[in-house]
Amino acid sequence: MTIRHLTVFAAVAEQGSMSAAAKHLYLSQPTVSQAIRELEAHYNGLLFERLGKKLYLTERGKILLPHAREMIRQFQQLEELMQNQGQSSTLKLGSTLTVGTCLTPSIILDLQKKIPYLDVYSFVTNTQNIEQKLLRSELDAAVVEGEIHSPDLVVLPIIDDxxxxxxxxxxxxxxxxxxxxxxxxxxxxxxxxxxxxxxxxxxxxxxxxxxxxxxxxxxxxxxxxxxxxxxxxxxxxxxxxxxxxxxxxxxxxxxxxxxxxxxRKFKLVYHKNKFLTPAIFELEKILHTYQQLELxxxxxxxxxx
Structure with a gap:
């Protein structure tokens, strides 16, 4: 079992079919099918069952998926850290719509003043979508106004609103x-x-x-x-x-x-297993400077x- 097997498995689970996963990963469909067969052989059981034209996770597959996502995320972080000599040059920052409208542009400017080499990718949507993206490791951290429900996410209330x-x-x-x-x-x-x-x-x-x-x-x-x-x-x-x-x-x-x-409070949120880069530590410091509310x-x- 390799990180490649887990990447293919996670893509099939998220896309719902071998063909869609192959397109998403820029691989051939036989390559994707072979990777899933090898993974199922390794774990001695089916990971997917087909209902109609769509694939659904078996109970075995549901157990594997969150662990696979976490291992993929850790591997990606390791790659980024080593390639950038211990410093992450990219921060994928999520914001809910209120935060993204009134605070995120200033926060990003403050971050880039503190870390000039930092490249920030900003994604703005509602709290529910942000939570799912954090759980899928599509974002490094986020600032949200709504309630976070997953126990796998760390929530730090900081900014008054x-x-x-x-x-x-x-x-x-x-x-x-x-x-x-x-x-x-x-x-x-x-x-x-x-x-x-x-x-x-x-x-x-x-x-x-x-x-x-x-x-x-x-x-x-x-x-x-x-x-x-x-x-x-x-x-x-x-x-x-x-x-x-x-x-x-x-x-x-x-x-x-x-x-x-x-x-309420605007909250900094990240995955509990997230490797906290210098950019995330700096983000938390900057958020505290916006803590007070002007009435x-x-x-x-x-x-x-």
């Missing part, structure tokens, strides 16, 4: 100083897509307080939601870090949650009845 309710000038809430949570019932909202940490936090809140909002807009772009607030009389709940310009120019009115239920001097308040 909070959600606020935003209302544009044409919305009746704009001139209010205080509103009650029950006034949110039947209001039109612009919300993030499923898999978003922001959406999950707000949905948990509405369930706890038995609120029935109307989802009129849904988007995976914070700017699209902000535009819905500014121009379409929608309400939205999003990070206050996304609206500093609009708050200063009074184009939106924001309301903080009086009970602090919308307070506007005037905010409305959302209170509970």
């Amino acid at each position: 909070c959600l606020v309710l935003a209302a544009g000038k044409k919305h009746p809430f704009y001139r209010r100083g205080r509103i009650h949570d029950q006034e949110l019932n039947n209001q039109k909202f612009a919300v993030r897509e499923y898999g978003s940490g922001t959406r999950q936090l707000f949905e948990d809140y509405t369930l706890r307080h038995d609120l029935k909002i109307r989802t009129a807009w849904e988007a995976n772009s914070p700017q699209a939601l902000l535009n819905a607030v500014l121009y379409n009389q929608m309400l939205s709940v999003m990070s206050i870090r996304l609206m500093h310009h609009e708050i200063r120019h009074r184009s939106v009115r924001v309301f903080c949650n009086e009970a602090g239920e919308w307070n 506007p001097s005037v905010m409305g308040v959302l209170e509970q009845e």
Whole structure:
């Protein structure tokens, strides 16, 4: 059994067929099939079963897959470390959409000032997708706003953040100083897509307080939601870090949650078996410089009845 066998096995498991794995790895299909046969012979049992046109992992295959991924990841890290004389020149950094919009560009600039040779690959998506990419070793580390569920990932809460309710000038809430949570019932909202940490936090809140909002807009772009607030009389709940310009120019009115239920932390996340390169250590230091949250001097308040 070699790292090549494990690489082919992981590709077949992820792609769902020999032909797709062969295309992904730039190998011939017979080469892929042969590698799987050799691996099954080595472990004395089938790793895949075919249902229709797709391959599915057997119980034996499900046991092997996470270990195979980890060995592939460690091998890749060893190669990178040796080729770069002990220093990683590339950091694959994941960010959730809120973080990617308001912080990631500055964080990358700070990283490259500290480590001039560092080449950063940035991938921005929602928390759910980031978690899967970390587990598949497709990212070295990530900064997320949502909840991470896998016990195989290390989660370090660092940066303070909070959600606020935003209302544009044409919305009746704009001139209010205080509103009650029950006034949110039947209001039109612009919300993030499923898999978003922001959406999950707000949905948990509405369930706890038995609120029935109307989802009129849904988007995976914070700017699209902000535009819905500014121009379409929608309400939205999003990070206050996304609206500093609009708050200063009074184009939106924001309301903080009086009970602090919308307070949260942006978190540094990486695999528990990850070799922590100098770039990841430096990333953690830089994140601490963004820890404090700047709040506007005037905010409305959302209170509970």
